[in-house]
Amino acid sequence: MLGSLGLDPLAQAVYSAMLADPTVGVRELTARLGTDEAQIRETLDRLVELALLRPSRERSGTLYPVSLVAGMQLLVRRQEAELAAGRDAVAAGRAAVADREPAERLIGLDSVHAELEQLMAGATVEVLSMVPGSAIPSASLEGAKDADEDVARRIRSRVLYHASVRKDPHTVAYGRWLAERGTEIRVSPAVTRRLLIVDGRTAVVPIEPEQPSAGALCVRKPGLVDQLIALFELIWTDAVPLGAPTKEETAAELSATDRHLLRLLADGLTDDAAGKRLGISARTVRRIMADLMDRLGAESRFEAGVQAARRGWL
The missing domain is CATH 3.30.870.10 (Endonuclease Chain A)
Incomplete structure (x- = not known):
């Protein structure tokens, strides 16, 4: 698991050994892991750089390991930062290319x-x-x-x-x-x-x-x-939303009264005047317009007129 987060096998072994026994020293690690002291010291430096090992406050001159959970969190955050930096570099490179070429x-x-x-x-x-x-x-x-x-x-x-x-x-x-x-x-x-x-x-x-x-x-x-x-x-x-009728289909569903009313109101007639032309009450005019506005998804009559014109209803 630690290998997938960027730790090489020796670093994993040293970190695991110190988790098991925080007091283990360089010589003992060298003997236990079958490697030379220089490699152990380089690995300890690497673990310190990764913040997996920190100076002990109890034993001067020694190191202690952070917990496995905390260590994994540190490694994950480090990888995320490296990935983000890589994406930024790619974006910068693409921007540079875009400055030179239109496509x-x-x-x-x-x-x-x-x-x-x-x-x-x-x-x-x-x-x-x-x-x-x-x-x-x-x-x-x-x-x-x-x-x-x-x-x-x-x-x-x-x-x-x-x-x-x-x-x-x-x-x-x-x-x-x-x-x-x-x-x-x-x-x-x-x-x-x-x-x-x-x-x-x-x-x-x-x-x-x-x-x-x-x-x-x-x-x-x-x-x-x-x-x-x-x-x-x-x-x-x-x-129109997938599954909804097309605007042409919706327009075909308009009654003759709907169409005539839209044209009258678009010409500037009031509700009373339009109602008299159509032989209906002003209240009925307002009800029909409310329905048309809902079908058009309009919040005002002006917007309804614009939408109706765009859809070919006028």
């Missing part, structure tokens, strides 16, 4: 998948995904399951599918499985290109949209990434 070319599926795994594992804020196509192969869904679940558990994740996936039971089931774990899923007919954006800093797009095996471009230029985020947000705003 990094990832040639071949293996290179793309390796980069995606690293990006997803290191994500700390949000992952945005656009997935085109009417159906996603079951093997692809299964292969992405662990990474998708890990991201959904740690940070915010939003996915846009093409509206046609609603006809594919496997993709719909996978989308619902993701939604149960916190991922936000929406569908839109505007999803025609594959896109992944991680933490608002890195975007991955295919080199050839119709040929995924050709590879991908990894973009880190803030200006380019911001444009791709804006595209995602624009499509996201008009998309």
